[in-house]
Amino acid sequence: MGTMGLALPWKTRITSALHEPAAIGRWETRVGPSEHLTGGPAQAGAKPANEDAALAAACRAGDLRAYERLYVLHGARMKNLARNVLGSAADAEDAVQETFLKVQRSIASFRGQSSFVTWTYRILINTCYDARRSRLRKKEVTTDDDSEETPRREPRAPGAHPSLRIALVRALEKLTRHQRDVFLLYEVEGFRHAEIAGMLEISEAASKNTLFQAKKNLREMLEPPRSSAG
Amino acid sequence: MNVTCKDRERIFEDGTAAEWAALAAHAAACATCTEEIRTWQSLSVAAKELRDYSPIPGLWSRIERALIEQDGRKARRPEGKWWFSFLPNVSLGWQTAVAGAFALILTASVTWIISRPVRDPGKQDPLLKNAALKEVESAESAYKKAIDKLAAEAKPQLDTPATPLLASYHEKLLVLDSAIADLRAQGGLNPSNAQLRYQLLAMYQEKQRTLEEVLGAGK
Ligand SMILES: [Zn+2]
Numbered sequence: 001m002g003t004m005g006l007a008l009p010w011k012t013r014i015t016s017a018l019h020e021p022a023a024i025g026r027w028e029t030r031v032g033p034s035e036h037l038t039g040g041p042a043q044a045g046a047k048p049a050n051e052d053a054a055l056a057a058a059c060r061a062g063d064l065r066a067y068e069r070l071y072v073l074h075g076a077r078m079k080n081l082a083r084n085v086l087g088s089a090a091d092a093e094d095a096v097q098e099t100f101l102k103v104q105r106s107i108a109s110f111r112g113q114s115s116f117v118t119w120t121y122r123i124l125i126n127t128c129y130d131a132r133r134s135r136l137r138k139k140e141v142t143t144d145d146d147s148e149e150t151p152r153r154e155p156r157a158p159g160a161h162p163s164l165r166i167a168l169v170r171a172l173e174k175l176t177r178h179q180r181d182v183f184l185l186y187e188v189e190g191f192r193h194a195e196i197a198g199m200l201e202i203s204e205a206a207s208k209n210t211l212f213q214a215k216k217n218l219r220e221m222l223e224p225p226r227s228s229a230g
Numbered sequence: 231m232n233v234t235c236k237d238r239e240r241i242f243e244d245g246t247a248a249e250w251a252a253l254a255a256h257a258a259a260c261a262t263c264t265e266e267i268r269t270w271q272s273l274s275v276a277a278k279e280l281r282d283y284s285p286i287p288g289l290w291s292r293i294e295r296a297l298i299e300q301d302g303r304k305a306r307r308p309e310g311k312w313w314f315s316f317l318p319n320v321s322l323g324w325q326t327a328v329a330g331a332f333a334l335i336l337t338a339s340v341t342w343i344i345s346r347p348v349r350d351p352g353k354q355d356p357l358l359k360n361a362a363l364k365e366v367e368s369a370e371s372a373y374k375k376a377i378d379k380l381a382a383e384a385k386p387q388l389d390t391p392a393t394p395l396l397a398s399y400h401e402k403l404l405v406l407d408s409a410i411a412d413l414r415a416q417g418g419l420n421p422s423n424a425q426l427r428y429q430l431l432a433m434y435q436e437k438q439r440t441l442e443e444v445l446g447a448g449k
Contacts, residue, residue: 067297071290076283084280093289100293101300105383108447109392165279187277205244212243215273222276223269 056116085128114198171221179214373434380441
């Protein structure tokens, strides 16, 4: 690996941030990603386990306010994750709705082996990939990427850096499904490896290793071509 | 702790906080590691560009309506399970025992239905006239459609039954499926045999009721 940064327009921003010792401290101690979610949606594991269990029990009892609470805590993040998997805001909203309906239908079979929120995200992820597959079947398009469709991408919130986002989105589509899922869950949504392990039904070590492979691949894809003079 | 360039990738993958601190200290005097760390970290920064948690107007109301509607559909289903409604309040051991007895009775009743003597179909059993045959066929097809829909809904609960009761329903459905397959095979040889066709209809009816009970039990 050469001593070069990524060929992306935001490199200068990162460079300046990393000259500050405090910035190094931020990433080197990143055990949980909650620090970058301040003011954003709740962490799956940030709430005490009993609150998670209480939410599950209230949903099981059919309390609509419990579903609303789940939505208030996680709706925006669920939709963001779904949009990054599906590439369309409308499809993402459908996936979130379908997830809530599936939770309502199968809450009786939830046995608390993982947290209720983790279980909900697992349903969401499966729902998103079901939607991708059914979209693929409808269009009868074949691609060489895990036999999955390349999602459509939509313009997003103002303030985002379009070229950076587009470059990353394209690179993410070239990852395997697992690498993409782990990258999105960890780096974008800020879940911990223990939580991701529960969502994807893999071990924590596998989650860490998958993230590492994902980032290695992304680094290669986003690096500028090396000069032969080296 | 002393780390070198060789430790960098391993720390990227699974480094402890102390190892990251040691790598940062090493990077202070190593241009290669400084740049590699920056590149690695820039991916995390870039990822935040994919985050948009702005409010989604109308989504909750849409979900809420769909939840109420789904709950209403569930409530409107025929209640065949009232005699099991006490089960969630009794111990798992009792549930298992009751479910076991239940499965035994069900298996016996299914066996009884299919093993009733079928006399020489060509002679003693009334044959269905064309119009009646069509009626029976259309009833069968209506049952099959309803059953397919219910089976898809009940699949998650049956695939991983959460209670002994659900497990026994699963077993009952397997018995019914095999009985239906037998009757269909016999019916295929003689489609106008009334007794076979009505037995088959009874099986479909039983399967539909069972699936409805599964969905009710999962509530
Ligand atoms: Zn070094």
